[in-house]
Ligand SMILES: [Cu+2]
């Protein structure tokens with residue numbers, strides 16, 4: 026099969042013409058509505074602390090006054106997953122309505138670092154049912170920082186990039202007591218959302234508390250069919266406190282408790298009866314340190330994740346089983362800035378220790394027969410410690426950023442039972458394995474008046490994940506294969522080049538951004554026909570292998586145009602391609618996708634209308650269970666109003682997603698489970714000052 | 715179950731040890747320890763002023779391979795007899811006939827008062843059919859014989875560890891699995907093969923080959939990787955190989971026996987159509 030890289034395939038738009046006309050009608054109404062209001066200053070949603078040399082995307086979750094972002098977010102009380110999906114760079118793999126898995130630059134969990142305020146945390150599910158992002162909620166977040174490729178190396182050894190979830194903190198703002206209550210509902214899955222926060226903050230001390238509860242029934246796909254096992258229930262409690270010891274010296278602590286129960290995964294053969302995380306940290310920060318250093322911050326953290334899968338609600342399974350998993354992580358980091366002449370250094374030392382254990386017990390039909398037990402993650406202890414440094418060198422019209430991370434990664438299979446299990450496949454496998462990881466990156470930014478140019482070149486590598494290294498018969502329901510890890514895998518390496526050219530005019534901003542990854546020793550499961558499947562009904566067994574190389578290529582074109590000072594149009598077009606050394610398509614590579622929307626904000630009124638869609642997925646990987654996902658196009662609409670009652674504020678937002686009730690699934694939908702059909706929602710927030 | 719608690723035998727302390735400790739010395743202390751401490755006494759046969767105590771790691775005579783230890787006690791002198799010349803003969807008395815089973819000769823262990831060997835019982839006794847064990851031994855030139863009934867039972871978990879079959883060469887064979895403490899791991903796995911020459915003679919068979927195919931019938935009959943078929947080892951007179959068990963539970967070890975010309979004597983391949991071989995062992999853990 027001959028495949029050329031970089032050729033945009035033909036595509037069709039799967040929307041009926043009458044819908045399009047209807048959409049135009051709504052658009053006209055919206056435009057008409059805008060005329061009747063006076064002008065208001067445009068909402069500022071750009072973070073200025075971020076230097077333009079960093080190609081970082083910031084997703085704002087909470088606005089300055091601690092309420093959810095009601096202006097730019099079309100559905101403020103949506104799940105964090107929906108926030109991430111609305112971003113320009115992140116897409117989400119869906120196995121159900123809950124706990125989507127973030128994908129950045131066509132790479133997911135094992136190639137990314139997902140952190141909560143810089144803390145490493147690892148899901149406890151062997152089937153990726155609990156990405157890190159499922160253990161926080163929008164209630165306790167301020168923003169999400171998304172950095173592609175080695176620009177994410179500050180957070181860890183990564184290939185695809187990093188996603189750092191920043192917690193919301195009052196941070197000694199003199200506001201006294203303040204709080205808010207939030208509630209929301211949605212029609213497609215009868216979602217009920219109730220949240221609130223209560224905070225106290227003065228110049229010496231602050232404490233923030235947040236709580237949110239979500240419950241949803243099965244959702245309906247476009248056309249009205251109910252998607253069975255798509256319900257979920259979760260709540261999240263968090264608290265943050267800070268104490269100013271003296272001027273410039275702060276002690277702070279945070280704690281998050283997150284628990285989800287009765288979570289259905291319609292795309293998987295099992296559900297989850299419990300997914301729970303305790304996430305805690307204490308940190309010390311100091312404005313200046315050892316004369317030359319500034320912004321010194323040290324954090325100690327620990328988190329504990331428990332994940333229990335459950336098949337008791339499934340009517341017919343070939344065999345009943347229990348599959349609990351645990352992941353505990355303890356870590357620290359300490360970082361400081363240093364200015365030497367024009368150089369701005371960031372130095373960071375970090376480390377974590379993770380323990381991942383998962384087991385599987387299967388119950389034979391004959392009750393007199395012994396149950397069948399195995400360790401699917403053999404109590405793998407990973408100790409990782411690294412040193413990161415970057416140097417930002419400003420020029421007259423630009424910046425040069427050099428950065429590097431050096432880390433050691435040591436893994437140890439602590440459980441004798443698990444070690445012996447793996448030695449069935451690898452008789453000479455050592456109990457311990459040490460790896461040395463490295464990353465270097467060079468990023469250059471030049472300001473040419475209205476044009477801005479970013480280019481970068483970098484190299485990095487990563488250790489295999491616990492599943493890739495030590496997984497023991499992990500069933501993947503997408504390609505219907507059992508997966509076995511290989512502890513002797515080589516580190517996966519990536520040589521990455523990126524470039525961005527942007528134009529910022531008075532009203533129009535447009536940019537083209539692309540990156541290319543040449544990956545050596547790309548880790549992917551390959552069928553071993555000599556092996557016998559463990560899971561009843563599985564097609565075969567795959568073993569994680571290092572492919573000689575693979576290419577990944579992403580390009581996107583983004584536009585923003587201020588039609589009037591209160592009305593903004595945005596449009597994004599992106600294309601992705603990934604092939605391996607044999608010219609086979611890599612799995613989970615996005616087809617051509619587009620998003621376009623009109624956003625309106627004026628004097629307490631907000632409105633948005635948006636469309637998103639994709640061409641059909643021509644470059645799919647059938648070995649991975651993928652097929653050609655059809656093109657789709659869906660539309661959403663939202664309207665909001667802000668009321669001021671005394672000194673308090675009431676936000677009301679109403680909207681409808683998938684207006685035309687389109688039945689569709691995207692390339693990220695596990696086993697093509699359909700997405701939600703038409704869904705009306707309402708969010709109400711009341712902020713008490 | 716006649717699990718017998720064995721305690722340390724008498725500890726005889728030299729005179730003066732208690733009162734005068736200055737010049738006491740370890741040589742003064744004679745400690746008699748039961749060399750079969752930790753084993754189970756399966757039975758005690760008595761005759762000729764002697765009793766024979768039979769021990770095993772198992773707690774019963776079980777069909778399949780039994781490694782046995784025994785001691786001959788002079789009941790009058792209350793001492794154990796070392797270096798006696800001993801032979802043994804297990805015989806099953808069935809309604810229609812009598813037969814023996816595969817067995818080793820009797821050897822002496824490092825402790826010269828402890829004798830050992832193995833017996834492979836093919837079938838359990840019942841109300842009307844039973845096993846008898848005969849010991850012939852001579853002490854100081856005098857020969858003795860002792861015969862007594864023993865209880866041979868099916869294993870508690872009823873899993874197959876021995877199988878009797880007629881090969882395609884019309885010879886009857888006894889195939890016994892060596893005791894195994896199964897682990898989720900690659901296990902050392904051994905078996906012994908005997909030919910039934912006559913009702914009373916079961917010599918060891920050398921240089922055949924035994925193919926293994928472990929399966930889990932309750933889980934879609936899956937197999938396991940990296941098993942090694944059993945091949946003959948002349949020193950131990952056993953067939954040794956490797957058995958991979960990927961999880962706990964019930965495993966059926968499907969077998970095929972080939973003779974030294976690679977002719978299939980018994981057993982079939984496991985396929986989609988054929989769930990199991992007619993020749994197999996069972997393990998559950
Ligand atoms: Cu799971």
Ligand SMILES: [Cu+2]
Pocket residue numbers: 397559930933936961963
């Ligand atoms: Cu099994």
